[in-house]
Amino acid sequence: MISYIARRLLVAVLLVLIVSVLVFFLMRCLPGDPALIALGDSASQAAIDAYRNRLGLNDPVYVQYWHWISRIVTHWDFGKTVLNEGNVSELIKQRLPNTLSIALPTLAVGVAAGIPLGIVTAIKRGTWTDKALTLLLHSFLGTPRFLVAIFGVLVLSLQLGLIPLQGFTPPWVNFGAYVEKAAWPVLVGSFYIIAVIARHTRSNLVEVMNQDYIRTARANGLSETRIIFGHALKNALIPVVTTIGLEMPAIVGGAVVVETVFNIPGIGQMILAGITDRDYLVVQASVLVISIITIGSNAAVECAYALIDPRIKRSAGQ
Amino acid sequence: MLGHGVSDRRGGVRQAATVRAGRLDERRGFLKCSSAAAAFALFGQAEASARSKARGVLKIGVSGELYYNMLCFKMTGQPLDYVYALPVYESLFRPNALGTVDPWLLADYEADPESLAYIFHVRKGVTFSDGTRLDAAVVKWNIDHYLKVGSKRVALLGAIKSVELIDDYSLKIHLSTWSSIIPTAFSRECGYMFSKAHYERYGDAYCQEHPVGTGPFVLKQWERNVSKLFVKNPTYWGGPVELDAVSYTIYNDAVVGQAALIAGEIDVFAGMELTGLRPLAQRGFVVKTKPIKDHASLLVFNSLNRQGDDPTGNLLVRQAISHAIDRKALVRAAYLGFASVSTQFGVGSHYTNNAIVGYDYNVAKAKALLARAGYPNGFRTQIAAASSIANRTALAIIQANLATIGIDARIQVLTGAAANQAATGWGSGLWYHTSSIYLDVAMQMASIFSKGLTGGVLGLTTMLRPDDVNAALKRSVSSISDQEAVAAVGEANRLLIDKYALYMPIAEYPFAYVTDKAVRDSGIGDVYYSIATLSKAYIQA
Numbered sequence: 001m002i003s004y005i006a007r008r009l010l011v012a013v014l015l016v017l018i019v020s021v022l023v024f025f026l027m028r029c030l031p032g033d034p035a036l037i038a039l040g041d042s043a044s045q046a047a048i049d050a051y052r053n054r055l056g057l058n059d060p061v062y063v064q065y066w067h068w069i070s071r072i073v074t075h076w077d078f079g080k081t082v083l084n085e086g087n088v089s090e091l092i093k094q095r096l097p098n099t100l101s102i103a104l105p106t107l108a109v110g111v112a113a114g115i116p117l118g119i120v121t122a123i124k125r126g127t128w129t130d131k132a133l134t135l136l137l138h139s140f141l142g143t144p145r146f147l148v149a150i151f152g153v154l155v156l157s158l159q160l161g162l163i164p165l166q167g168f169t170p171p172w173v174n175f176g177a178y179v180e181k182a183a184w185p186v187l188v189g190s191f192y193i194i195a196v197i198a199r200h201t202r203s204n205l206v207e208v209m210n211q212d213y214i215r216t217a218r219a220n221g222l223s224e225t226r227i228i229f230g231h232a233l234k235n236a237l238i239p240v241v242t243t244i245g246l247e248m249p250a251i252v253g254g255a256v257v258v259e260t261v262f263n264i265p266g267i268g269q270m271i272l273a274g275i276t277d278r279d280y281l282v283v284q285a286s287v288l289v290i291s292i293i294t295i296g297s298n299a300a301v302e303c304a305y306a307l308i309d310p311r312i313k314r315s316a317g318q
Numbered sequence: 319m320l321g322h323g324v325s326d327r328r329g330g331v332r333q334a335a336t337v338r339a340g341r342l343d344e345r346r347g348f349l350k351c352s353s354a355a356a357a358f359a360l361f362g363q364a365e366a367s368a369r370s371k372a373r374g375v376l377k378i379g380v381s382g383e384l385y386y387n388m389l390c391f392k393m394t395g396q397p398l399d400y401v402y403a404l405p406v407y408e409s410l411f412r413p414n415a416l417g418t419v420d421p422w423l424l425a426d427y428e429a430d431p432e433s434l435a436y437i438f439h440v441r442k443g444v445t446f447s448d449g450t451r452l453d454a455a456v457v458k459w460n461i462d463h464y465l466k467v468g469s470k471r472v473a474l475l476g477a478i479k480s481v482e483l484i485d486d487y488s489l490k491i492h493l494s495t496w497s498s499i500i501p502t503a504f505s506r507e508c509g510y511m512f513s514k515a516h517y518e519r520y521g522d523a524y525c526q527e528h529p530v531g532t533g534p535f536v537l538k539q540w541e542r543n544v545s546k547l548f549v550k551n552p553t554y555w556g557g558p559v560e561l562d563a564v565s566y567t568i569y570n571d572a573v574v575g576q577a578a579l580i581a582g583e584i585d586v587f588a589g590m591e592l593t594g595l596r597p598l599a600q601r602g603f604v605v606k607t608k609p610i611k612d613h614a615s616l617l618v619f620n621s622l623n624r625q626g627d628d629p630t631g632n633l634l635v636r637q638a639i640s641h642a643i644d645r646k647a648l649v650r651a652a653y654l655g656f657a658s659v660s661t662q663f664g665v666g667s668h669y670t671n672n673a674i675v676g677y678d679y680n681v682a683k684a685k686a687l688l689a690r691a692g693y694p695n696g697f698r699t700q701i702a703a704a705s706s707i708a709n710r711t712a713l714a715i716i717q718a719n720l721a722t723i724g725i726d727a728r729i730q731v732l733t734g735a736a737a738n739q740a741a742t743g744w745g746s747g748l749w750y751h752t753s754s755i756y757l758d759v760a761m762q763m764a765s766i767f768s769k770g771l772t773g774g775v776l777g778l779t780t781m782l783r784p785d786d787v788n789a790a791l792k793r794s795v796s797s798i799s800d801q802e803a804v805a806a807v808g809e810a811n812r813l814l815i816d817k818y819a820l821y822m823p824i825a826e827y828p829f830a831y832v833t834d835k836a837v838r839d840s841g842i843g844d845v846y847y848s849i850a851t852l853s854k855a856y857i858q859a
Contacts, residue, residue, distance in 0.1 A: 165581050
């Protein structure tokens with residue numbers, strides 16, 4: 001089991017390195033000179049040369065990559081922003097917790113609402129309850145997050161005064177204000193997750209409920225409730241764990257919409273600003289962080305799989 | 319309050335005295351009451367007056383962040399540079415309602431064309447927010463520093479040869495050639511004064527996020543891409559400041575920005591998209607789009623054509639494209655009634671040249687010109703612009719118009735620093751440019767269309783700069799008489815449009831401010847977008 005987890009972690013580290021290489025080289029393919037962006041077109045050639053020397057931009061690309069990745073690994077130093085020479089690591093340190101304080105509750109709400117909804121639609125399969133809930137879930141899937149966010153702003157905030165218009169307070173600063181301001185952004189992000197998890201739960205549960213051992217359990221006189229919650233659900237949720245793990249990067253990566261509309265100073269907003277400002281170090285660092293979260297989530301899911309699925313646990317132990 | 323008469327059967331005198339005393343008491347009581355009432359009325363009025371002129375925080379919404387930072391030498395004259403500078407910086411001159419400039423941090427000035435010099439007399443009593451004094455030495459330091467590093471140093475201050483101190487409050491600006499635009503140039507970011515003591519003590523990097531100007535507020539907090547907070551400068555040289563603070567919040571989404579105004583989350587929105595203006599005006603907000611239509615949009619071509627393969631490098635092609643665009647329809651659709659069709663850069667000012675022929679909307683003529691140029695079936699090109707609702711609409715209309723003469727134009731919409739950089743050289747094809755029209759059109763045009771410019775200048779690497787245009791622009795800024803300057807600007811525009819078709823004027827429109835009715839005396843949007851009177855501003859309770 002330990003070797004299984006160790007192998008998964010090693011693969012995750014390798015994947016992160018591959019992504020870092022891709023991101024680094026892709027950013028260098030983009031047009032535009034970072035020195036010109038930083039110093040402006042009025043800069044003298046001497047100033048541009050000095051800037052490029054200072055940042056090692058005249059070195060071969062593989063040397064630049066080595067310096068960049070080794071600084072990250074040894075000092076967690078992502079370099080300085082192009083436009084105003086701010087510390088990118090500091091920016092990430094400030095912004096990542098803000099993104100996670102929206103992303104994690106989004107996932108939690110998605111799971112907490114999605115699984116029960118999936119169970120209800122599976123149990124009430126074919127009834128009006130199932131049809132109504134399925135319609136609702138499809139609308140969650142089909143409605144763009146941006147639209148839902150703006151709806152909240154215009155109706156729930158402006159018309160009804162139920163939620164704040166925008167803004168963010170970190171939970172460690174003022175938990176009450178954080179809950180008030182984060183409630184709608186979290187819900188906006190979670191509608192899609194609820195729909196995805198609910199649909200997966202429903203389809204897996206329906207499949208499991210048609211298995212022979214469930215028929216046997218029913219024949220043995222077990223109650224429907226015991227069958228569902230004691231036997232079927234455990235097996236039906238195994239694939240759903242994968243889904244939950246895969247949604248985490250989508251939440252973090254998709255944070256740009258929520259963070260833009262609600263003015264939340266997170267990683268999503270940072271990426272957007274980095275792209276519009278052509279601040280390639282910011283974009284590089286942000287993409288790397290998101291890929292670490294993605295690959296980390298997948299690795300965690302695979303390890304969780306090994307823990308909860310006895311078949312995998314057995315083969316992992318071999 | 320009124321005395322009570324005490325009934326006394328034994329002593330009539332006592333009774334009478336008591337009654338008299340009682341009446342006296344009554345009178346005293348009445349007087350006491352009246353004076354108390356009067357005092358209460360007076361106090362109440364004062365209190366009501368104080369309440370009606372409430373202090374507090376003026377909350378301003380903006381659509382974006384500074385490209386660079388708060389150090390004035392780095393500013394490039396983008397509208398948002400000025401909006402963020404309002405609380406902190408003041409300049410040597412400032413625009414007035416007549417479209418000229420008045421001394422502001424200067425008490426007075428003299429212009430001496432014969433000696434090629436200006437003499438500036440610095441206003442006494444001006445201090446920076448760090449307590450240091452503004453005097454001639456500090457003004458000289460600021461000008462010298464700007465001449466070394468400032469973004470527009472060549473375009474606007476290129477004629478300055480040296481700065482000489484005369485006395486503690488006077489200095490002389492020596493020019494290499496006469497330039498009438500110097501006062502106007504110093505009414506914008508070139509003329510912002512920064513504390514020399516602060517800069518020398520803390521250095522350039524620190525000052526980028528810790529500006530010290532002579533303004534009524536001081537930057538206290540800055541969360542990049544989110545918000546800024548400026549607090550009252552208690553030692554402001556211009557007198558007591560009404561407001562406690564000014565805050566800026568960035569609203570990336572225009573709809574959320576409008577909602578923020580309606581919800582009362584902000585009091586002012588600077589640079590509102592035109593689509594939001596009418597609905598907000600209907601809700602009772604003050605929409606400031608007058609008195610000066612201070613922005614222009616122009617279609618600019620890759621006339622320099624360095625690669626040699628761009629059809630827009632051909633004069634006939636440029637003229638054909640100019641005839642193909644229906645500007646009336648474009649202005650109606652993109653600017654929603656808040657703009658007018660432009661015939662030349664700076665229309666509406668007294669520099670207008672009515673002799674310019676221009677290019678009427680004529681598809682047949684456009685096709686004929688294109689065929690003469692060797693492109694009877696059109697060609698492929700691209701058209702780019704900075705992102706805004708108006709620009710995107712304009713690009714779509716231009717694309718459709720060009721398609722009628724066989725030109726397949728790919729649209730490219732850019733944002734932030736990418737847009738800023740593209741304006742300097744967009745590569746190939748067309749660039750739909752939006753430019754502020756600063757007060758002195760001669761200055762503006764000389765800083766855009768002259769030869770030998772550096773910095774963030776329109777079309778630096780893509781636009782032709784013919785010698786005769788350059789000569790006309792030089793005459794416009796060096797002429798001593800207004801008549802000469804007007805004629806020279808008119809000639810420059812005629813050459814740029816009729817002879818070389820280097821740009822096509824499209825529209826002129828305002829930088830829109832929307833304010834809550836309760837905001838008073840802020841000066842925001844009253845005269846020109848680069849100034850306000852935030853020291854006097856207050857919020858009506």
